[in-house]
Amino acid sequence: MSLICVSVAVVALLVACSGTVQKKRMITVSILPQKFMLEKIVGDKFEISCMLNEGNNPEAYEPSMSHLMNIEHSAAYFCIGYIGFEYAIVGKAHVNNPNLKIYNNSKGVEVMRGTHFSPEGQHDEPDPHLWTSVVNAIAISRNMLDAVVELDPDNAKLYAENFNRFKAELEALDARIRSKLAGREGSAFLVWHPSLSYFARDYGLRQVSLEYEGKEVPIDKLKQNIDMARESKAHVLFVQREFDSRQAEAIGEELGVKMVKINPMSYDWEAELENIADAIASN
Ligand SMILES: [Zn+2]
Structure with missing residues (x-):
């Protein structure tokens, strides 16, 4: 009798173990935005952990211990491409997790240069805000598809179907934004931090960034900055929580433009891009 009990216990233990396996x-x-895109492709087949939470500034971010632990337990790390902290993680990740596969989701995406200041003050570094473009998102998602097929070939067909459905969704989003912005080609919008270079490129708009080399505008440059904003004839100033500056608000008031809070770093990425288009199209 006790032997049976032991056997049952052993079987129960094995079931429990195979459950964890x-x-x-x-x-x-x-x-x-990567989490949003990846979930569209993998559904619930993988658990997806994201390094940055909403409101984190990607250019000042230091990964927390729990995020680093998640990388240690991950099958793969998908980087978006050119954010400073990613270089550090990619350089060190293999030390603690030799089996970790690293994929650059922006592989093959055409980067813009000269549109963004790096914290070191170099002007020709790749503009890291690649995800503020629906066109780029299609390429990013395709890279994600290739990676997950490699990680889990048994579900390749499902992932390809999911990708095709998502691609159609992105093409529809792009078409909606194009129709909202029709006739606005060449017009300008203001933004505090230059996070919308790719969006501007896709739709033939002109992004005018107000911050000065990633910081507040020095007093002696302020007039020049305000004149430049006036000359652009833009009617909207976009501000982002993670690059928050009280000076942005003061300049916006001085210019008399409409200030719109945006969050292209949000999970609700599609709605954010559409809101940006709506604000530009709104006068
Ligand atoms: Zn930036």
Whole structure:
């Protein structure tokens, strides 16, 4: 009798163990728009951990201990491409997790240069805000598809179907934004931090960034900055929580433009891009 009990206990233990073995594999991504895109492709087949939370500034971010632990337990790390902290993680990740696969989701995406200041003050570094473009998002998602097929070939067909559905959704979003912005080609919008270079490129708009080399505008440059903003004839100034500056508000008031809070780092990425288009199209 006791032998049977032991056998039952052993079987129960084995079932419990096989349960943990089948725990979902994890993929770590850098930013929430990546999480949104990756979920569209993998559904619930992987657990997805994201490094940056809403409101984190990607250019000043230092990964927390729990995020680093997630990378250690991940099957793969998907970086978006050119954010400073990613270089540090990619350089060190293999030390603690030799099996970690690293994929650059922006592989093959045409980067813009000269539109963004790096914290070191170099002007020709790749503009890291690649995800503020629906065109880029299609390429990013395709890179994600290739990576997940490599990580989990058994579900390749499902992932390809999901990707095709998402691609159609992105093409529809792009078409909606194009129709909202029709006839606005060449017009300018103001933004505090230059996070919309790719959006501007896609739709033939002109992004005028107000911050000065990633910081507040020095007093002696302020007039020049305000004149430049006036000359652009822009009617909207976009501000982002993660690059918050009280000076942005003061300049916006001085110019008499409409100030719009945006969050292209959000999980709700599609709605954010559409809101940006709506604000530009709104006068
Ligand atoms: Zn930036």
